Each structure stands twice: as C-alpha cells, then as structure tokens.
Amino acid sequence: MKSNYKRLGDYIEPCVEKNTGNLIKDLRGISNRKYFQKAKTNTIGIDLSKYIVVRTNQFAFNRATTRNGDKISIALRKGKDCIVSPSYRMFKSRDENILNSEYLMMWFRRPEFDRYARFKSHGSAHEFFDLDEMYEVELPVPSIEKQREIVKEYNTVVNRIKLNEKLNQKLEDAAQALYKHWFVDFEFPNAEGKPYKSTGGKMVYNEELDLEIPEGWKVKSVKEFSVDMKSGATPNRGVPEYWNSHDIPWLKTGELKNGVIINSEEYISELGLKESSAKILPKNSVLIAMYGQGETKGQVGYLKIESSTNQACCAIISLNEICATFLYYHLRLNRKEIVSVAIGGAQPNLSKEIIENIKLLIPKKEVLENHPFVYIMNYRESLTRENYYLSGFKNIILSKMSKTAL
Structure with a gap:
C-alpha cells in the first residue's frame, strides 16, 4: 500500500x-x-x-x-x-x-x-x-479540507458542463420551433417584419405536396438541393496500419446524436483512407444514419470538422452554411416520416436513394438567407467545444487524485 x-x-x-x-x-x-x-x-x-x-x-x-x-x-x-x-x-x-x-x-x-x-x-x-x-x-x-477543495474544483467543472448542455438543448429546441414557425406554419417575417401567412401573405396550391404554400416557393429533392451526396466505408479491421494513427476522424452512425460533431471515437490513417472507399467529408456536411443500433436510424449530425464515416452514414454537402443548416433542421423535424419509408426486412433501412428523393419545400432566396440557423449552429459548436475541453480537464482532476497530498 x-x-x-x-x-x-x-x-x-x-x-x-x-x-x-x-x-x-x-x-x-x-x-x-x-x-x-x-x-x-x-x-x-x-x-x-x-x-x-x-x-x-x-x-x-x-x-x-x-x-x-x-x-x-x-x-x-x-x-x-x-x-x-x-x-x-x-x-x-x-x-x-x-x-x-x-x-x-x-x-x-x-x-x-x-x-x-x-x-x-x-x-x-x-x-x-x-x-x-x-x-x-x-x-x-487527505485532510477533509483538501477533500472539499478537490470536490469543489471538480463540481465547478461539472456544473459548467451541465449548464452548457442545457444551453445547447435550449438552442436546439428554439431552432426546431423556429423552423416550424417559418417553414411549416409559414409565419416567417414579411417585408414589414410581420408574420407572412396570418397577415395575408399570398398562398398558392401545390399539387405535389397537396397543400398551399407561399407564392414563389419551390419543391426540390435533397439531391437537387445539395451539391453532392456521399456514403462512407470501413477500412479493413484486419490491417493494423489502417487504424494505428490519428490522421483522419472516422465516424460511426452511433455518433450521430442530432447535434454538432467536433470529434470522433475512432480515427483511420492516410493509408486506410487511400486503400478503402472511405472519403473525407468537408466541414458543414450534414450526416444522416441509414441504419444502426436501436433508434440510430434517421438521426443526423452536423459536421464542424473534416471527417470520414462508415458505410451506414450518408453525407449531404450543401452550397453553403445557410443551405446546410436549413437542411439539417428539415431532417431533424421530419425524422419519423423519413424513417417510415425505409425498406428491408426485420429492421428496414434507409438508403442513399431514399434520402436523395426526400422532398424539400424551398423558400424564396431572401427568406432562406435570413434564417438564423447558422448563428444557432455556430453557438452550439462553441458550447460543444467548450464542453469537450472541460471534460478533458475533469479527467485531469480525477487522475491527479492518486497524487493527492495528505
């Protein structure tokens, strides 16, 4: 001892x-x-x-x-x-x-x-x-005074992490509510800053959607709205050289938890990327899980790093952050509907083709460019990054306990 x-x-x-x-x-x-x-x-x-x-x-x-x-x-x-x-x-x-x-x-x-x-x-x-x-x-x-000091330091970090998590969730809830208000209820601000539909904004019937939509809005598929769509791959697990470095983040569908992604649980090497079908995806890509454990299917993630993924992830690359964040919240709010069209046996899966054909109601340019989702996502990123570093500091505090003085 x-x-x-x-x-x-x-x-x-x-x-x-x-x-x-x-x-x-x-x-x-x-x-x-x-x-x-x-x-x-x-x-x-x-x-x-x-x-x-x-x-x-x-x-x-x-x-x-x-x-x-x-x-x-x-x-x-x-x-x-x-x-x-x-x-x-x-x-x-x-x-x-x-x-x-x-x-x-x-x-x-x-x-x-x-x-x-x-x-x-x-x-x-x-x-x-x-x-x-x-x-x-x-x-x-150690002395009870020293114990209390250590606990206080640890709890300060833990409480900050919890506060950030609450703020992050409030931002997510607010963004979802705002998406519904603007793009489902059509109460986005008009030229005078008043809610469009309830103040007499012109609505036209759309046969494809079988509902009235604001004049000038269009229906496009995800494929038409995006710049590119890609799926990932898994380098051979039997080749250690593919997995023995921290060159490139590599994401699994279980990591798409309807939030901002700033890191990954696993990494692959440059060689693993080169000798497999894995691809590097750009920052601001929107990821959707085509299949996975439990409730994973249909969950989304918003990339704030360059990363690769496994084959169960479909990545959607948009023209800019405005389009990407708009798409992210559309997929978030319509997950149940999207998953309901999955195909397969006992555990039906989504496919890249199904995701490509998801219909989007695209607003006029001036409406699309004025939504606040880019600012919300960037704020969520800052909170997520702060918690990442705080979690590291929390682990340092725990590791130092073994060296605690009496």
Missing part, C-alpha cells in the same frame, strides 16, 4: 434497509456511467418490500460485473430516497468529516478503479465484485 493510501473498509459501513411497508415506490437501477436511472422492471402488482432502500449520501453498486464491459455500476444517491434490487450492495461513509462521500464518488469515476474492480471480480459463469472486495480498495484520504 502506498504511504498516503488507506483501506476503504476502515472508512465505510454497509447499509441494509428493506422497504418495509412498501413506502418507497421509486425503483432505480444504476448505469455503468455511474448514475441512478429509472428501472425497466414493471412494478405493477409487485411486492416492493423485498427491495432495498438507498438514502441520501449512500452508495449502491451492482456486484455483478460480467455483462458490464469495463465499467462498474456504482452511484452516490442525491435527492429523494429510492429502492434498488436486493442483489445490489449499499454502504456509506462512517464520518463525512473524515471521508467525504463526493470525494469518494470521484475516486469511483476513475478508469483505474474500474480496471481494479474488474480485475478483482471473481466467479466462473458469472463474475462478482462484492462488499468484501470493495473494503479492500485503497485510495488517498
């Missing part, structure tokens, strides 16, 4: 409190991202008295580690009391003035703890990391 490290079992105690009388109804599970989440179990008609109560400042963790990848599902309860599966294990700090719970939770967020817990897991068909193993965890326990 390092000189400044202590055995965790000397600082914590187990908590076992059954939900007597079914008083607590909020059943929770724990994500391997280390937070409590709503349990998927249907509790109707279930006797909840067999579940275990988790109160504020108590820890709960799933001792089963077999199906959890490289993460341990553990979380510190904040807010209202809840109940968890009786297979979970609970404990708390014996004295908050000696070992701060939030400081301890920071230790559990370190990848080093996950690796340790997986290494110490035992069993044949199923592996477990139980309370006995938790007691043997070693960590630095």
